[in-house]
Amino acid sequence: MSEQCIPTATSPLSTWLSYLESIHTSAIDLGLERVAHVAEHAQLTKPAPKIITVAGTNGKGTTCALLEAILQNAGYRTGVYSSPHLVHYNERVRINGKPLDDAAHCQAFAAIEQARGETSLSFFEFGTLAALQLFKQHELDVVILEVGLGGRLDATNVVEHDVSVITSLALDHCDWLGDDIDQIGYEKAGIFRAGKPAICGQPAPPPSVAAHADAIGADLYQIGYQYHYVQQGDTWCWHAGAFDMDALPVPHIPMQNAATALMALGVAELNIADTHISEALRTLTVPGRMQVISSQPYTVFDVAHNPHAAQYLADRLATIKQDKGGNIHAVVAMLADKDIAGTLACFEGIVDHWYPASLSVARGAPASALSVNAEERFDTPYHAYQAAYQAAEPERDCVVVFGSFHTVGQVSEQIN
Known part of the structure; x- marks a missing residue:
């Protein structure tokens, strides 16, 4: 330069x-x-x-x-x-x-x-x-x-x-x-x-x-x-x-x-x-770490992006699911160089509805690379979040957004 x-x-x-x-x-x-x-x-x-x-x-x-x-x-x-x-x-x-x-x-x-x-x-x-x-x-x-x-x-x-x-x-x-x-x-x-x-x-x-x-x-x-x-x-x-x-x-x-x-x-x-x-x-509350965004539906943002962090998040979601008795709606977008399969495997039997999204940043993975069963895949994490939020029952369900700092950051920026 x-x-x-x-x-x-x-x-x-x-x-x-x-x-x-x-x-x-x-x-x-x-x-x-x-x-x-x-x-x-x-x-x-x-x-x-x-x-x-x-x-x-x-x-x-x-x-x-x-x-x-x-x-x-x-x-x-x-x-x-x-x-x-x-x-x-x-x-x-x-x-x-x-x-x-x-x-x-x-x-x-x-x-x-x-x-x-x-x-x-x-x-x-x-x-x-x-x-x-x-x-x-x-x-x-x-x-x-x-x-x-x-x-x-x-x-x-x-x-x-x-x-x-x-x-x-x-x-x-x-x-x-x-x-x-x-x-x-x-x-x-x-x-x-x-x-x-x-x-x-x-x-x-x-x-x-x-x-x-x-x-x-x-x-x-x-x-x-x-x-x-x-x-x-x-x-x-x-x-x-x-x-x-x-x-x-x-x-x-x-x-x-x-x-x-x-x-x-x-x-x-x-x-x-x-x-x-x-x-x-x-x-103490920390942005992007089990951060509760909304109570109806109960909405959590977490930057978990590897199996170690995902297991902690999955355990917390399992407790929330048991307490509320509803479904877990998961918005996920990840970087391509992460252990995508290992991270998502932690949520087996816990997440009821998946909303995979593409991450349009350097090293971002397309939604098609996320190995989850989903009715629809989304161009951005925010579009996935909108769909999950609208589908969730306000009194019983939980929405979680996770997979990367970029994922949580993009959704946070859109809703604030």
């Missing part, structure tokens, strides 16, 4: 995003050399006094959101970087629980453009550095970073973080991370730091996780060993040595992720009271 086409700090956000998509040879380019060079030059490797980095196949977003909510309740100034977004790019960076306006992002992009010089950066790398720039300028207490892909070679791993978290481990992004769970464990554990706490919320993880922690001298806290949780009716208890808590509210996110977030905060050396935790557990 010619010099004259480089946006400025006052250019529209859409212009900047188009520019970022055009300046590198590939959308995904794992490796730290280029992004680390720019981060060090711009002094962005420690943008806050306390930094928690969260990796995992599923559960990163909900874990980050709970960490953020608890820390906000405790009075800390927080920053969160997460991806992908559902509707607007601005969702990727939150300062004190809120997204920033377009102008703030454009100014940060301009700063990174100047700092990078001749160094080529991918879209995600550029966005990560811009987020770090925003965190640094807002003088925050705690920053929470959600890993984009893998961990060891992800752009977020240039940061000198204090606590490392792995939420879960399953096969996903096999084109980039491989189809060997031990290798995936090693890639995720690549965020661990010597002498620093490392939390693993995956029960019985592959041996590579503990092996890497031992090799570098990280302090590993493993669910089922150093910390435990047990649900007791409408409350649950969490135990981690001196950090025991009882009669906690059951959250609207997977309990495993909540327990892992508590362990991360337990070792982070921060001043947090039980009331800060209980209030966050009681009130």
Whole structure:
């Protein structure tokens, strides 16, 4: 791209995003050399006094959101970087629980453009550095970073973080991370730091996780060993040595992720009271994660896009179906490089009516590639949602929209 086409700090956000998509040879380019060079030059490797980095196949977003909510309740100034977004790019960076306006992002992009010089950066790398720039300028207490892909070679791993978290481990992004769970464990554990706490919320993880922690001298806290949780009716208890808590509210996110977030905060050396935790557990909702959109018909949006996440969603839908006694109407659209058959198999015997849709984005699968029995296939997720919503009985049935961030994002944008 010619010099004259480089946006400025006052250019529209859409212009900047188009520019970022055009300046590198590939959308995904794992490796730290280029992004680390720019981060060090711009002094962005420690943008806050306390930094928690969260990796995992599923559960990163909900874990980050709970960490953020608890820390906000405790009075800390927080920053969160997460991806992908559902509707607007601005969702990727939150300062004190809120997204920033377009102008703030454009100014940060301009700063990174100047700092990078001749160094080529991918879209995600550029966005990560811009987020770090925003965190640094807002003088925050705690920053929470959600890993984009893998961990060891992800752009977020240039940061000198204090606590490392792995939420879960399953096969996903096999084109980039491989189809060997031990290798995936090693890639995720690549965020661990010597002498620093490392939390693993995956029960019985592959041996590579503990092996890497031992090799570098990280302090590993493993669910089922150093910390435990047990649900007791409408409350649950969490135990981690001196950090025991009882009669906690059951959250609207997977309990495993909540327990892992508590362990991360337990070792982070921060001043947090039980009331800060209980209030966050009681009130937390996360867009696109078992997000209830409507009560009549009962409508849920969830970004589940692999078998591991789909099984959790299917179990929740089975409970809803039993409680309401009606049918489940499922709107689904997925990316072609996901395990489509394995994901959809989780809903056998649970979904009564399918509304498969084509996903018209890069890597999007056509509706015909979705292996479900359906009377009709749809051009867009929104058209499928309209059909499902109209067919559902308001008092008894449930509508679920799932399969991808793109699926949930497109429907959310249309109905809001």
